[in-house]
Amino acid sequence: MRIEPSVRREWVFNVACLLQAAAVDGADALLPFYMSGFGVPVALIALPFALNGVARVISDLGSGVLSDYLRTRVLLLAATGGGAALALLAGAAGHVGLFVILWASLGLADAMFGIGIRKATFEAAPPGRQGRAVAAIATAFGAGYALGPFVGGYIGQHFGPRMLFLVYAGPVGLSCLLMALFAPVDSPIPAGPRRDRPWRVGRRLFASPGFGSACLSIGYAFFTKGGISKLAFPLFAVRAQGLALGTMGVILGISQGFNILGRVVGGPLCDRWGSRPALVASFALSVPALVVLVWGQGFLLLLLPLALLGFGRGLINVAATLQALQAVPAESRGLALGIFRVFSSFGLLAGPLLTGALLGLGSFTVTFLVLAGLSALCLPYVTLSGPPVAAPAQRIGQEA
Secondary structure, eight states, rough: OOOHHHHHHHHHHHHHHHHHHHHHHHHHEEEEEEHHHOOGGGTTTHHHHHHOOOOOOOOHHHHHHHHHHHHHHHHHHHHHHHHHHHHHHHHHOOOOHHHHHHHHHHHHHHHHHHHHHHHHHHSSSOOHHHHHHHHHHHHHHHHHHHHHHHHHHHHHHHHHHGHHHHHHHHHHHHHHHHHHHHHOOOOOOOOOOOOOOHHHHHHHHHHHHHHHHHHHHHHHHHHHHIIIIIIHHHHHHIISOOOOOOHHHHHHHHHHHHHHHHHHHHHHHHHHHHHHHHHHHHHHHHHHHHHHTTTHHHHHHHHHHHHHHHHHHHHHHHHHHHHEEEEEEEEHHHHHHHHHHHHHHHHHHHHHHHHHHHHHSSOOHHHHHHHHHHHHHHHHHHHHOOOOOOHHHHHHHHHH
């Protein structure tokens, strides 16, 4: 049975995303214990995480610019092959300083892969199915992030945390091999003059209908992930509501499941109605969810708002990515993706900082109501600034 090259490429891309995400989160689960083995103080264990995040932001912009000049195949193979090699070198490093530098450098490869795979997926998808294609890799990423800690924990328990370099290098190396052998990426280098500086192109991108609201939306999604799911809700559930740690973990796990569901639903929804309705629905869901969370009592009334927030983040992940890519010219898609992902990185960084400051100044009630107010303030901008909603046939004609 012969498999069509486009179908084969789509499946390989999805498997590559799952492997990459599982490798990152699986290795991250073992990293604190590996650093402890070097005798590093607890206060400094977070250093490789922080430097890795800085490297991601730098690579987001750099890889975005490079992807407008290089073939996507080169970018993907460099990201996966280079990431596997860096992880193996980090595992062989006998000095903690060298290990931290090499491990932080993995952020460069991770961000390069994220830019390349999204750009390749969008450009390979036929008109009218771009939403489903973007949703498929977003779902694969979500599944990988859920699977990674289980794999990392199992390997760490049986073989020790020193195996973290294999937890990363193994899946990423397999991803590189699969893409090299079974999924050739033929996306051409965009033709045309490129005399403009990247910052001038960036200013024009924000003038494109929908690009600014896409960046705001993805920043907001990661803001709520870092501020609510990782900080405010765990403290609220355990300290204010008296839930056990295990029960709190179950609620967060179910919320992640709804996040994946939002990614699955988001693709067909965007292909049918466009990306703006999905973004508007996500913000509209978050306001009542945060208000309900303020007075939530018991398992179900805590689970419901977290599930709605997770579902909304899944919708945003797909719809904002699609809107950012569709709003810009083909020769600037790489830079647009780089800027777009910088907003997600800053959202993930700003979420815990602002939420922690609000918790320090007030109560959980004040914190959740302020965050609900921020969601309500964003809603009119997302509603009014997106691209016009077109019928499916019209959209296909415009994209062809």
